[in-house]
Amino acid sequence: MHLRWRKTVNAVMLGFTGVCTVLTVSILFLILGYLLYYGASSLDWNFFTKLPKPPGELGGGMANAIVGSLEIVGVAALIGIPIGFVAGIYLAEYDDKTFAAWVRYVADLLNGVPSIVVGILAWTLVVVPMRHFSALSGSVALAFMLIPIVTRQTEQFLREVPMSLREGALALGASKWKMIATVAVPAGSKGILTGMILGVARISGESAPLLFTALNNQFWGGGLSQPTASLPVIIYTHAVAPYDDWHRQAWAAGLVLIALVLTANIAARMVLARGVSVPRG
Amino acid sequence: MATLAATPARAAKTASQTGDLIARLLALGFAALVLLIAVILVFALWNGSAPSRHSLGWSFLFSKNWDPVTEKFGALPFIYGTAMTSLLALLISVPLGVGAAVFLSELAPPRLSNALTFLIELLAAIPSVIYGLLAIFTLVPLMRRYIEPFLKGTLGFLPFFQGPALGVGVLTASMILAIMTFPFIISVSREALLAVPRDQREAALSLGATKWESTWDVVIPYARLGIFGSIFLGLARALGETMAVTMVIGNDPSIHASLLQPGYSIAAIIANEFTEATGAVYLGALVELGLVLFCLTIVINAVARLLIIATTRKGSGRP
Amino acid sequence: MKQLSLALAAVAAFAGVAPAQQLTGAGATFPAVIYQKWFDEYHKLHPGIQINYQSLGSGAGIQQLTAGTVDFGASDMPMTDEQISKLKVKALHFPTVLGAVVPTYNLPGVTQEIKFTPETLAGIFLGAIDKWNDKRLQADNPGAKLPNDNIIVVHRSDGSGTSFVWTDYLSKISPEWKSKVGASTSVSWPTGLGGKGNEGVAGTVKQTPNSIGYVELIYAVQNKMPYGPVKNSSGAFVKADLASVSEAAAGAARNMPADFRVSITNAPGKGAYPISSFTWLLVPTQIADANKDKVIKDFLQWMLTDGQKISPTLDFAPLPKEVVANETKQIAQIQ
Numbered sequence: 004m005h006l007r008w009r010k011t012v013n014a015v016m017l018g019f020t021g022v023c024t025v026l027t028v029s030i031l032f033l034i035l036g037y038l039l040y041y042g043a044s045s046l047d048w049n050f051f052t053k054l055p056k057p058p059g060e061l062g063g064g065m066a067n068a069i070v071g072s073l074e075i076v077g078v079a080a081l082i083g084i085p086i087g088f089v090a091g092i093y094l095a096e097y098d099d100k101t102f103a104a105w106v107r108y109v110a111d112l113l114n115g116v117p118s119i120v121v122g123i124l125a126w127t128l129v130v131v132p133m134r135h136f137s138a139l140s141g142s143v144a145l146a147f148m149l150i151p152i153v154t155r156q157t158e159q160f161l162r163e164v165p166m167s168l169r170e171g172a173l174a175l176g177a178s179k180w181k182m183i184a185t186v187a188v189p190a191g192s193k194g195i196l197t198g199m200i201l202g203v204a205r206i207s208g209e210s211a212p213l214l215f216t217a218l219n220n221q222f223w224g225g226g227l228s229q230p231t232a233s234l235p236v237i238i239y240t241h242a243v244a245p246y247d248d249w250h251r252q253a254w255a256a257g258l259v260l261i262a263l264v265l266t267a268n269i270a271a272r273m274v275l276a277r278g279v280s281v282p283r284g
Numbered sequence: 285m286a287t288l289a290a291t292p293a294r295a296a297k298t299a300s301q302t303g304d305l306i307a308r309l310l311a312l313g314f315a316a317l318v319l320l321i322a323v324i325l326v327f328a329l330w331n332g333s334a335p336s337r338h339s340l341g342w343s344f345l346f347s348k349n350w351d352p353v354t355e356k357f358g359a360l361p362f363i364y365g366t367a368m369t370s371l372l373a374l375l376i377s378v379p380l381g382v383g384a385a386v387f388l389s390e391l392a393p394p395r396l397s398n399a400l401t402f403l404i405e406l407l408a409a410i411p412s413v414i415y416g417l418l419a420i421f422t423l424v425p426l427m428r429r430y431i432e433p434f435l436k437g438t439l440g441f442l443p444f445f446q447g448p449a450l451g452v453g454v455l456t457a458s459m460i461l462a463i464m465t466f467p468f469i470i471s472v473s474r475e476a477l478l479a480v481p482r483d484q485r486e487a488a489l490s491l492g493a494t495k496w497e498s499t500w501d502v503v504i505p506y507a508r509l510g511i512f513g514s515i516f517l518g519l520a521r522a523l524g525e526t527m528a529v530t531m532v533i534g535n536d537p538s539i540h541a542s543l544l545q546p547g548y549s550i551a552a553i554i555a556n557e558f559t560e561a562t563g564a565v566y567l568g569a570l571v572e573l574g575l576v577l578f579c580l581t582i583v584i585n586a587v588a589r590l591l592i593i594a595t596t597r598k599g600s601g602r603p
Numbered sequence: 604m605k606q607l608s609l610a611l612a613a614v615a616a617f618a619g620v621a622p623a624q625q626l627t628g629a630g631a632t633f634p635a636v637i638y639q640k641w642f643d644e645y646h647k648l649h650p651g652i653q654i655n656y657q658s659l660g661s662g663a664g665i666q667q668l669t670a671g672t673v674d675f676g677a678s679d680m681p682m683t684d685e686q687i688s689k690l691k692v693k694a695l696h697f698p699t700v701l702g703a704v705v706p707t708y709n710l711p712g713v714t715q716e717i718k719f720t721p722e723t724l725a726g727i728f729l730g731a732i733d734k735w736n737d738k739r740l741q742a743d744n745p746g747a748k749l750p751n752d753n754i755i756v757v758h759r760s761d762g763s764g765t766s767f768v769w770t771d772y773l774s775k776i777s778p779e780w781k782s783k784v785g786a787s788t789s790v791s792w793p794t795g796l797g798g799k800g801n802e803g804v805a806g807t808v809k810q811t812p813n814s815i816g817y818v819e820l821i822y823a824v825q826n827k828m829p830y831g832p833v834k835n836s837s838g839a840f841v842k843a844d845l846a847s848v849s850e851a852a853a854g855a856a857r858n859m860p861a862d863f864r865v866s867i868t869n870a871p872g873k874g875a876y877p878i879s880s881f882t883w884l885l886v887p888t889q890i891a892d893a894n895k896d897k898v899i900k901d902f903l904q905w906m907l908t909d910g911q912k913i914s915p916t917l918d919f920a921p922l923p924k925e926v927v928a929n930e931t932k933q934i935a936q937i938q
Contacts, residue, residue: 009494009497013494013495013496017496020383020390024387026384027384027407027466031403031406034410057636058639058802085314093312093314105319109319110318112582113322115524117523117524119524119554119574120329120577121325123554123574124325128328134671134672136627136673147321154315179307180303181300204409208409208414209412211526211555214558218629219657221643222653225625225653229625235413238413238417239416239527239531240802242417243798243800243806245805245809247826257413257414260411261411261414264411272402352789425810447753448752448755448813450796450811452796534796546797556799557760557762559660560664560666562662
């Protein structure tokens with residue numbers, strides 16, 4: 004009898020865990036479903052090519068936000084990827100106990116800083132001296148978020164490259180930096196690239212750090228020194244506004260953004276799963 | 285022969301040594317940049333908050349008053365809102381998340397487990413503003429029309445569920461945060477559970493325990509450090525969330541007992557008021573809020589990492 | 604060769620080479636709809652000029668102007684003497700349009716227009732009147748079937764000139780409001796949800812049944828949200844429109860101070876709408892960039908002539924003639 008009770012509890016609790024799993028996985032599909040349902044019909048030629056209309060007028064698109072996002076994220080990647088990459092190489096390849104430990108700790112720390120606080124930093128460093136809101140300040144904010152991600156990912160995948168490869172190269176007479184450049188990095192390249200893609204995907208969805216750095220713009224941004232529209236910010240402003248037409252566009256923009264982010268994530272993970280480019284052992 | 289061969293070889297060697305030195309210095313410099321960013325961050329937060337720290341002192345942390353007109357600011361409503369929404373979010377997401385993690389580690393066949401985990405981890409990649417977009421148009425009406433009236437009907441005698449069903453508020457913000465923390469809790473807890481050595485489970489089962497009992501009484505306690513780590517990780521994420529929260533929390537800088545009422549979080553008020561903060565003290569107060577949030581997330585992240593490191597060391601499968 | 608030209612085109616687009624002149628302004632959401640329309644029209648007339656206006660709220664407009672991060676600001680609350688003293692470069696107030704702040708509400712099932720009096724508005728926003736079928740509301744609206752539901756108040760979460768106009772009015776007609784809350788762009792609201800910008804308040808009221816908020820007239824009109832008439836100082840229930848707003852400004856127009864800072868809430872006049880306001884562009888007297896200087900002066904001229912003709916299409920009342928004349932003279936003060 005006691006056994007029957009225990010067996011019932013067993014079945015119920017294990018069933019409960021299954022329900023939990025179904026619930027959480029279904030959230031992903033719910034999100035995608037809603038975005039597709041509400042947003043797909045608004046993805047027309049106008050959306051991708053036109054500028055926004057003044058509030059209350061119908062039509063218009065988000066071309067400037069799409070280009071603006073590309074611009075801001077592009078520059079952020081230009082700044083952040085090289086720094087993160089080389090810093091990661093340092094952590095993995097050079098034997099340096101204390102300093103490296105500090106850098107590692109700080110990189111993880113920076114990874115956890117809320118994005119709005121990074122926005123404050125970029126505002127202090129770029130907007131205030133420039134006396135101007137600008138795409139550059141937005142890129143700097145995003146770069147600050149990208150650097151720790153790329154650093155740690157680069158380090159992690161370099162560490163997975165077997166020492167034997169390195170030793171082989173060194174034994175053949177290569178200098179250390181040549182060995183890193185021609186053997187270690189290419190061997191870990193799949194993972195390193197994955198880290199970069201994931202990092203860029205992550206920052207392209209960030210809205211908070213851009214709120215008071217890159218600000219927003221109804222027109223095409225006039226270059227790096229001007230406020231620039233971006234997809235995440237424009238989704239926010241349009242979602243909280245009362246205009247139904249703006250809501251429609253916010254859904255479409257959300258669909259575009261999530262398509263980009265998820266595609267990058269899925270592609271990166273598949274690249275990673277498909278191959279460790281180096282035989283183990 | 286030695287002298288003839290030595291010169292080009294030695295020249296090549298010094299050239300490569302120089303190359304190595306440059307490379308090392310370059311790499312060192314970039315690594316130092318990472319440190320520099322953190323140092324500048326702390327400095328900027330500390331410096332930027334100076335006007336309000338000097339003007340308000342420690343009372344900033346305990347005052348409920350947020351009044352730009354008299355320049356008296358208090359962080360308490362925002363600390364409360366941040367803490368409350370995050371803790372509530374965990375209350376919802378931890379049982380569900382650990383439950384799912386248990387399923388994925390103990391019950392699901394490996395390929396299914398990997399596939400499902402992959403899907404769940406995709407949730408972590410979804411931008412905060414999209415969660416906010418969905419929350420406004422799907423979660424808020426759901427809360428207002430069905431869930432909040434239901435809660436008021438059944439538990440309305442408690443002070444937590446009083447007041448009108450607004451749709452927006454602390455509870456709604458907590459729910460969207462719960463959804464956002466799922467992937468962290470599930471992913472890390474699952475890793476922790478998978479790291480538990482097989483013989484632990486087998487020992488329990490051989491003593492006659494049901495699968496659930498073996499899981500609940502043996503496996504989970506064994507992995508508890510990692511699970512706690514995942515909770516802290518989720519907490520750290522929730523504390524710093526800006527967009528989704530500010531879109532559904534109601535933006536009211538006060539402390540209410542009821543969860544159905546609006547509230548405010550640190551990140552949300554910085555996002556809303558930063559561009560309009562007139563005067564050094566006002567701006568300093570917002571930066572000081574950023575400093576508080578920064579310190580909070582550092583502490584929680586540090587605890588999370590310690591717990592996770594401790595788990596991987598413990599459950600590495602060695603008998 | 605083809606690849607090179609493609610690359611150059613991409614770089615040009617990337618660097619945003621096209622516009623010759625970009626100006627950035629920020630501030631009030633109250634007139635944002637007409638401002639965006641103006642800047643859009645002006646851009647059509649002068650394709651090389653883009654005036655990027657961000658509706659962040661009057662508080663932000665004043666702050667960013669003071670910090671020097673924008674070329675001009677905009678506010679529905681005239682700058683206080685203290686705020687003016689903090690400016691490094693003196694700024695001029697240029698009234699642009701006349702608008703109205705209306706009480707907009709969301710009462711599903713109630714088709715009759717709800718009338719509001721100073722007492723009921725103050726009571727609702729103080730939290731004293733918390734149910735729609737309160738005796739006082741019901742008394743002013745005898746035929747309406749008001750529900751027995753809580754009133755959900757929506758106010759601004761950001762520093763707002765619209766808030767200033769609203770609280771200025773409430774302070775004038777309610778001593779209790781004046782002593783408990785006061786008038787400013789950012790007050791300690793006794794009750795309610797916060798929305799960001801006029802857009803946020805309108806959005807929240809539209810989505811939340813049984814709610815009431817205050818927005819500029821055009822936000823209610825464009826979103827087909829009901830808004831009620833308000834009892835003015837002469838005792839008549841007046842709905843906000845071009846005529847009633849213009850009448851509210853009539854007295855002020857005759858006695859406009861030189862710096863154009865004036866409040867016209869609770870203005871006398873039988874047909875005057877009591878919660879009307881001017882709104883101002885805040886322009887620095889000294890602009891370093893000669894090109895920007897030219898653009899701003901030219902835009903202001905255009906605004907005072909052709910721009911005024913566009914205002915009524917968006918339910919903003921044009922400026923009285925005397926005001927326009929004086930403003931035109933003020934443009935000369937910009938260097």
